[in-house]
Amino acid sequence: MLSHFLLMVLYALVLSVFFTALWRRNRREQVRLFLQLFLGMVGGGLLIAWLMYPFPSGPPAPLP
Amino acid sequence: MAEPARQEGQARERPERVSALPGWVASIAAWVLPGLGHLLLGRRGRASLFFLLVLAAVGIGYALEGKLYTPVPGRPLTVLATLGAMGMGLPYFLLRFTAGYTGDVAAPGFEYGTAFLLSAGLMNLLLVLDAWDIASGRKE
Numbered sequence: 001m002l003s004h005f006l007l008m009v010l011y012a013l014v015l016s017v018f019f020t021a022l023w024r025r026n027r028r029e030q031v032r033l034f035l036q037l038f039l040g041m042v043g044g045g046l047l048i049a050w051l052m053y054p055f056p057s058g059p060p061a062p063l064p
Numbered sequence: 065m066a067e068p069a070r071q072e073g074q075a076r077e078r079p080e081r082v083s084a085l086p087g088w089v090a091s092i093a094a095w096v097l098p099g100l101g102h103l104l105l106g107r108r109g110r111a112s113l114f115f116l117l118v119l120a121a122v123g124i125g126y127a128l129e130g131k132l133y134t135p136v137p138g139r140p141l142t143v144l145a146t147l148g149a150m151g152m153g154l155p156y157f158l159l160r161f162t163a164g165y166t167g168d169v170a171a172p173g174f175e176y177g178t179a180f181l182l183s184a185g186l187m188n189l190l191l192v193l194d195a196w197d198i199a200s201g202r203k204e
Contacts, residue, residue, distance in 0.1 A: 007173070018187055022190060
């Protein structure tokens, strides 16, 4: 359950379904928007993670 | 010629009301319980879906022990975050005052849980606006 990737996918899924139901009525447009949002969030997250991979992680952040 | 154009402009600005339910009633209902505003407006399918989605986000955030924002003196951004989280309506007050929940900063899923809880509040605020638009005839 605490896999970063799984949680990211779950978050993208919840938001994509929500905005699809909120913004589109036509089934074809719904599928299109859902795929754009879902793949955009998951793909964008993976892309940013890949770009940040070479950077050192540094010390852990202090507790707020 | 100018008169019909003016009337057309007025019609565009002030759409005909399609619901007997006042916009403010639909909006308050939508805020109190996610999906309730849409249910009262006769959108049963969307009401059920929105209810499940917002409650799912709250449930996941709670399970991950994310932060349920409360105002912190001297930190004005926490006021905004609290208002955002309070957007989820009744679940916020049940979690905060009935269950005494605040979140656990040491929990492994704290950051994700915080994102889920805050998103639940913001999603429901969008539903409040959507209910207003439907009640006032601006949207189907």
